Amino acid sequence: xxxxxxxxxxxxxxxxxxxxxxxxxxxxxxxxxxxxxxxxxxxxxxxxxxxxxxxxxxxxxxxxxxxxxxxxxxxxxxxxxxxxxxxxxxxxxxxxxxxxxxxxxxxxxxxxxxxxxxxxxx
Amino acid sequence: xxxxxxxxxxxxxxxxxxxxxxxxxxxxxxxxxxxxxxxxxxxxxxxxxxxxxxxxxxxxxxxxxxxxxxxxxxxxxxxxxxxxxxxxxxxxxxxxxxxxxxxxxxxxxxxxxxxxxxxxxxxxxxxxxxxxxxxxxxxxxxxxxxxxxxxxxxxxxxxxxxxxxxxxxxxxxxxxxxxxxxxxxxxxxxxxxxxxxxxxxxxxx
Numbered sequence: 001x002x003x004x005x006x007x008x009x010x011x012x013x014x015x016x017x018x019x020x021x022x023x024x025x026x027x028x029x030x031x032x033x034x035x036x037x038x039x040x041x042x043x044x045x046x047x048x049x050x051x052x053x054x055x056x057x058x059x060x061x062x063x064x065x066x067x068x069x070x071x072x073x074x075x076x077x078x079x080x081x082x083x084x085x086x087x088x089x090x091x092x093x094x095x096x097x098x099x100x101x102x103x104x105x106x107x108x109x110x111x112x113x114x115x116x117x118x119x120x121x122x
Numbered sequence: 123x124x125x126x127x128x129x130x131x132x133x134x135x136x137x138x139x140x141x142x143x144x145x146x147x148x149x150x151x152x153x154x155x156x157x158x159x160x161x162x163x164x165x166x167x168x169x170x171x172x173x174x175x176x177x178x179x180x181x182x183x184x185x186x187x188x189x190x191x192x193x194x195x196x197x198x199x200x201x202x203x204x205x206x207x208x209x210x211x212x213x214x215x216x217x218x219x220x221x222x223x224x225x226x227x228x229x230x231x232x233x234x235x236x237x238x239x240x241x242x243x244x245x246x247x248x249x250x251x252x253x254x255x256x257x258x259x260x261x262x263x264x265x266x267x268x269x270x271x272x273x274x275x276x277x278x279x280x281x282x283x284x285x286x287x288x289x290x291x292x293x294x295x296x297x298x299x300x301x302x303x304x305x306x307x308x309x310x311x312x313x314x315x316x317x318x319x320x321x322x323x324x325x326x327x
Contacts, residue, residue, distance in 0.1 A: 003321055006145060032148060039149040039164050040324035070234040076244045077229060084230030 011048035
């Protein structure tokens, strides 16, 4: 088992997820012996802690049809899900930006937009 | 069950799996070589500055040497001399990455009960990732002599020389007194130390 797999195993464990949440809420609870000058492995571990925390939260909220505990257990499926979720988020963000831009323009009919509808004279 | 009990129980689960928490418990990494215990540690600010200064000096030194070549120049030369086309390798990497994303997308939208498809797509993903790894390794082998890679190698080696310690009794003592001593040391120890130091520094530069 390679080092990153080991790091991910630790990050998704109930023990470290609980410790991570406690450390965020309670002053004096620390994840590491050192409080600064983190190693690259520790930074990687923190990254995966955050990722798995978001996945457990999404499972709790039943946010995604295809996300369950089995996805979290399997690193390949987990990578696939994270990529797919990222794509969905990007799409939503793009849609939001487009809608926001349309909202800023003075249009006669906002539901059916093309360049002829824009009042460039303002 | 209170939260402390839950924590203790989940910690026992981890221990049962025999997982090495020492990987992340502090900013050091232990390893064994020739039946002796060693560790590499993160550099302090002074050591970090020293390594960067030494790397800058080494860059000037390398640039004076005959045959010093940048990555860009080396890639062009490898292509001209018909040794290998790195750009073609990069294109293959891009195609494989596209393919990987396609299978990620397909796998992500499979229900956990669909074992056949999950296995099929997972196997394809592993194969693509192996190919990508082989390509990266091949590219790095061919570009090893370039200035950038030599400096990178020097940086990690100098850091390893500074930050490797050996367990002697109850104390941790620096292994090498000079960089020359490190260069001339047993490679079975130095290679292991460099590998561990590289892991420790991953994502940090």
